[in-house]
Amino acid sequence: MAQVQNEFSVVGRTIPRIDAYERVTGQAQYTGDIQLPGMLYARVLRSPHPHAKIVGIDTSKAEKLSGVKAVVHHGNAKIPWSSGGHTHPRFIFNNPVRFVGDAVAAVAATDRHIAEEALGLIEIKYEKLPYVLDANEALKPDAPKIAPEGNLSVGKGAFSAPIEESWGDLEQGFKEADRVFEDTYITKHTNNAQLEPRVSVAKWDAGKLTVYASTQGVSNARTDIAKDFVLPLSKVRVVSKYMGGGFGNKNQAQDYDYMAAVLAKVTNQPVKLEFTREDDYIGMHGRWASEQKYKIGVKKDGTITAVQLDAVTNVGAYRKQSGNLSGTDFYQIPNFRKVIKPVHTNTVVGANYRAPAYPQSVFGFASFLDQIAFELGINPLEMFQKNRIQKYKSKTPFTSNYLEECVIEGSKRIGWNEKWHKPGVMGGAKKHGIGMALGGYPFRPGLGAATIRVNPDGTAHLLVGVTDIGTGAKTTMAIIAAEALGIPLNQIQVTNGDTDVTPYSVGESGSRTTAFTGPAVIAAAEDVRKQIFNLAAAQLKVKAEELNLREGQVFVKADPSQNIPLERVVRNAGELIGRATTNPALKDVEGKSFAAHFAEVEVDTWTGQVRITRYVAAHDSGTILNRLPAESQIKGGVVQGIGMAFTEELITDRVTAIPINPNYRDAKVPTHLETPEVEVIFIEHPDPYGPFGGKVVGEPPITPAVATIANAIFNATGKRIKELPITPDKILLALQV
Amino acid sequence: MEDEKRGKAISRRGFLKGIGGGAIGTAVISTGLLNSSSAEAYAPESVGGTRSKATVTLKVNGKSYRVEVEHRDTLAEVLRDQLGLTGTKIGCDRGECGACTVIVNGRNLYSCSQLTVWMQGKDILTIEGLAKGDKLDPVQEAFIEHDGPQCGFCTSGQIMSGKALLLKNAKPTEAQARRALSGNLCRCGNYNREVAAVLAAASKAS
Numbered sequence: 001m002a003q004v005q006n007e008f009s010v011v012g013r014t015i016p017r018i019d020a021y022e023r024v025t026g027q028a029q030y031t032g033d034i035q036l037p038g039m040l041y042a043r044v045l046r047s048p049h050p051h052a053k054i055v056g057i058d059t060s061k062a063e064k065l066s067g068v069k070a071v072v073h074h075g076n077a078k079i080p081w082s083s084g085g086h087t088h089p090r091f092i093f094n095n096p097v098r099f100v101g102d103a104v105a106a107v108a109a110t111d112r113h114i115a116e117e118a119l120g121l122i123e124i125k126y127e128k129l130p131y132v133l134d135a136n137e138a139l140k141p142d143a144p145k146i147a148p149e150g151n152l153s154v155g156k157g158a159f160s161a162p163i164e165e166s167w168g169d170l171e172q173g174f175k176e177a178d179r180v181f182e183d184t185y186i187t188k189h190t191n192n193a194q195l196e197p198r199v200s201v202a203k204w205d206a207g208k209l210t211v212y213a214s215t216q217g218v219s220n221a222r223t224d225i226a227k228d229f230v231l232p233l234s235k236v237r238v239v240s241k242y243m244g245g246g247f248g249n250k251n252q253a254q255d256y257d258y259m260a261a262v263l264a265k266v267t268n269q270p271v272k273l274e275f276t277r278e279d280d281y282i283g284m285h286g287r288w289a290s291e292q293k294y295k296i297g298v299k300k301d302g303t304i305t306a307v308q309l310d311a312v313t314n315v316g317a318y319r320k321q322s323g324n325l326s327g328t329d330f331y332q333i334p335n336f337r338k339v340i341k342p343v344h345t346n347t348v349v350g351a352n353y354r355a356p357a358y359p360q361s362v363f364g365f366a367s368f369l370d371q372i373a374f375e376l377g378i379n380p381l382e383m384f385q386k387n388r389i390q391k392y393k394s395k396t397p398f399t400s401n402y403l404e405e406c407v408i409e410g411s412k413r414i415g416w417n418e419k420w421h422k423p424g425v426m427g428g429a430k431k432h433g434i435g436m437a438l439g440g441y442p443f444r445p446g447l448g449a450a451t452i453r454v455n456p457d458g459t460a461h462l463l464v465g466v467t468d469i470g471t472g473a474k475t476t477m478a479i480i481a482a483e484a485l486g487i488p489l490n491q492i493q494v495t496n497g498d499t500d501v502t503p504y505s506v507g508e509s510g511s512r513t514t515a516f517t518g519p520a521v522i523a524a525a526e527d528v529r530k531q532i533f534n535l536a537a538a539q540l541k542v543k544a545e546e547l548n549l550r551e552g553q554v555f556v557k558a559d560p561s562q563n564i565p566l567e568r569v570v571r572n573a574g575e576l577i578g579r580a581t582t583n584p585a586l587k588d589v590e591g592k593s594f595a596a597h598f599a600e601v602e603v604d605t606w607t608g609q610v611r612i613t614r615y616v617a618a619h620d621s622g623t624i625l626n627r628l629p630a631e632s633q634i635k636g637g638v639v640q641g642i643g644m645a646f647t648e649e650l651i652t653d654r655v656t657a658i659p660i661n662p663n664y665r666d667a668k669v670p671t672h673l674e675t676p677e678v679e680v681i682f683i684e685h686p687d688p689y690g691p692f693g694g695k696v697v698g699e700p701p702i703t704p705a706v707a708t709i710a711n712a713i714f715n716a717t718g719k720r721i722k723e724l725p726i727t728p729d730k731i732l733l734a735l736q737v
Numbered sequence: 738m739e740d741e742k743r744g745k746a747i748s749r750r751g752f753l754k755g756i757g758g759g760a761i762g763t764a765v766i767s768t769g770l771l772n773s774s775s776a777e778a779y780a781p782e783s784v785g786g787t788r789s790k791a792t793v794t795l796k797v798n799g800k801s802y803r804v805e806v807e808h809r810d811t812l813a814e815v816l817r818d819q820l821g822l823t824g825t826k827i828g829c830d831r832g833e834c835g836a837c838t839v840i841v842n843g844r845n846l847y848s849c850s851q852l853t854v855w856m857q858g859k860d861i862l863t864i865e866g867l868a869k870g871d872k873l874d875p876v877q878e879a880f881i882e883h884d885g886p887q888c889g890f891c892t893s894g895q896i897m898s899g900k901a902l903l904l905k906n907a908k909p910t911e912a913q914a915r916r917a918l919s920g921n922l923c924r925c926g927n928y929n930r931e932v933a934a935v936l937a938a939a940s941k942a943s
Contacts, residue, residue, distance in 0.1 A: 017884070020881040024880045024885065024892060025873070026865050026893050028889055029823065030823075030890065032823075032827070033823035112814075195834060195888065195923070195924050195925075196888065197827070197828065247924070277831060277834075469888060470886075470925050471887070472887075629887070632925075632930055635928075635929050636923075636925045636927055639926025663831065664833040664834050669924060671919050672921070672923075672928045673915060675926070675928040675929065
């Protein structure tokens with residue numbers, strides 16, 4: 001393994017982000033920092049009712065307020081928002097409104113305070129409709145209907161539901177079991193809560209729309225906008241250079257981009273539409289809540305023989321994404337069946353948040369396996385190691401799978417064998433516990449594109465469509481280009497995130513950037529290297545195939561003393577352009593990054609407070625292209641898991657249907673104070689299908705974190721908390737029983 | 738009508754009174770970032786309607802700026818929109834996240850929770866004023882080396898709180914650094930890195 005790494009010049013090192021300087025000096029220009037001449041500010045008015053028909057809108061008072069330039073609503077701006085609802089037509093303003101927070105109108109004014117004041121002057125008559133907040137209630141036949149066919153989001157195509165998956169012979173599997181266990185686990189809606197509030201700046205120039213978006217994908221944002229505004233792609237430009245986080249809720253184009261665009265059209269002025277933090281918590285989406293009913297058959301030694309999962313997930317008023325649960329993915333299950341019902345309710349939309357279908361269902365499944373290990377008198381380490389996945393859906397091999405090594409190395413680092421004790425046996429008020437769980441995320445390469453321009457002085461521009469949402473993708477692309485091209489990293493300039501300039505990118509979501517765009521960067525580098533070698537062949541009087549390029553030197557492979565600096569090769573070439581569109585696919589194999597996490601906690605049995613005293617995250621992500629941001633991502637994923645485990649929940653008041661804590665303080669995201677040092681271990685074996693052997697990094701770390709902590713709490717207390725978040729009151733209550 | 742409008746504007750700023758409640762676990766915004774005492778220092782004699790204006794001289798990063806502001810304009814808004822100093826970010830606009838942290842008279846403060854009219858004569862330092870010419874501040878350098886920014890949106894605030902700490906305490910312990918930064922949220926969860934960077938800057942400077 002070490003030998004493989006030595007072959008690389010740039011890959012696999014610890015390299016600060018190439019745009020770190022801009023990020024630490026305040027020079028990085030985020031969407032909200034953009035000021036255009038004559039720009040207006042916009043704000044959004046939202047429904048105070050969970051379900052209501054709008055029977056009248058009077059905007060006259062708002063329009064009379066000095067400084068107000070336009071008010072748009074469903075009556076004068078019926079713009080479809082395709083990515084906002086995959087199963088029913090959704091508009092940027094809907095009638096009826098279907099949850100507290102559904103957008104009703106938007107105002108553009110000369111400053112944001114005036115726009116905000118104007119919201120209060122819009123008079124709306126609502127006719128209240130019956131509503132339902134709970135997913136199980138919503139499935140009852142007499143529940144108020146949110147969608148015409150009922151509240152089970154039956155969907156279509158990729159979004160068909162119920163989501164059903166099965167293999168093997170379930171009945172036989174349960175017959176083979178020595179013991180069969182059944183239980184239910186519950187998780188709540190949590191918000192992505194990225195630091196940068198949603199913001200969009202739109203302007204029109206002679207029929208061409210430019211949107212400075214805060215998006216995770218400029219290409220798919222452009223596609224969405226062009227479709228919904230009925231424009232050719234050439235008349236839409238989407239730009240996102242610096243982006244302040246999204247974790248899945250800034251994929252594609254969203255209603256705020258559309259509202260800014262329509263207000264800019266109506267006023268004939270550029271418009272900046274800003275979400276408040278409250279808008280951000282209720283107006284877009286968070287992670288779907290779930291109720292997971294498991295039936296698990298095991299042998300006496302803990303080996304799983306069958307798993308049945310029946311679940312409902314709360315996707316809120318509109319179906320934006322799958323509503324699936326995939327936490328069973330990391331276990332070898334010979335006989336399996338799951339039925340997941342995504343359900344509509346009159347609540348905030350539940351959709352993508354970092355590893356959308358995973359941390360909530362890993363919490364359920366890995367908690368239950370940990371419980372079963374306890375019932376059978378088996379050490380959880382043995383239970384997880386025994387049942388870790390070997391083949392995808394029990395049949396397809398993986399491109400690479402070092403989950404076993406993750407478990408071994410992680411358990412060694414935390415000292416599992418010395419520290420594990422039987423659950424609930426510790427004396428004293430503060431009890432020590434240790435826990436673990438398995439996780440990961442699919443790795444599937446796909447469509448990517450890149451352009452590399454080599455300048456006459458031997459420096460190069462890399463053009464990629466990717467936005468950098470904080471993963472360090474821009475730096476990773478530069479590293480791949482430097483490695484593949486054979487020039488030093490500091491000779492590469494990256495231009496990214498501008499659909500008028502940069503080529504297609506899939507979008508920075510689903511941990512896809514390196515897997516999709518990475519191969520295209522390599523192919524573009526190969527394309528331009530051929531051109532370089534053709535020029536150098538004449539200069540060195542050898543055949544092009546005999547040449548190599550490394551560290552900015554073109555040389556004869558068989559005799560490196562015959563060499564010539566790149567700038568001398570290309571100085572009269574004007575500009576060489578390498579380009580590639582690639583679409584690698586996996587055939588008869590499945591790709592996945594894997595992880596095993598371990599935590600030690602101290603539970604204060606007087607207060608119910610839990611402190612994480614040690615956290616170890618062992619990851620198989622193939623070759624790590626750049627250690628520094630890769631480790632940061634692992635650490636950050638764990639911290640988000642900590643919030644989900646202990647505190648975070650968007651609470652909807654049962655009586656008023658109003659989300660009562662749509663802000664950082666009350667939704668309780670983790671701070672510096674409760675974050676432990678997260679120790680990261682990379683089990684590095686190159687994956688045969690990944691660019692330079694790399695798999696995916698961004699999403700895996702959040703997947704096992706919640707279950708790991710929950711299992712450590714069980715080990716400390718001997719009490720199983722089956723509902724997130726695991727707050728002190730739940731712990732105290734459990735300890736009393 | 739005029740009164741009604743003013744009422745709305747004041748309620749928008751209700752956070753000055755309204756912030757409360759504990760954050761997660763034992764975390765409380767503890768670093769004095771919400772300095773409401775300066776409210777008393779400002780005599781509101783020129784308050785008229787919602788859009789009443791005042792002229793304020795701001796000293797930012799060593800330079801003086803004369804700006805005309807509405808009474809309701811926060812320091813964060815004026816820094817960003819009028820002075821073009823957009824390194825100071827607005828993450829929540831309600832004194833919770835710390836993305837807007839600047840240093841005023843040597844103390845880190847949430848600039849979203851300070852009215853600009855309170856800033857007359859005060860010494861304001863923003864992220865743009867940290868570097869001396871081409872030479873970055875040690876905290877900035879350490880943030881580069883230790884991968885302090887992921888998405889980078891909270892980074893200015895983290896750096897300013899780190900800087901404010903080091904101004905008072907050149908050799909903080911890890912616990913002190915965490916506490917000093919605890920009013921700055923990072924949803925990328927890069928807390929390990931940010932604390933490590935501040936500690937590295939401290940040890941480098943000594």
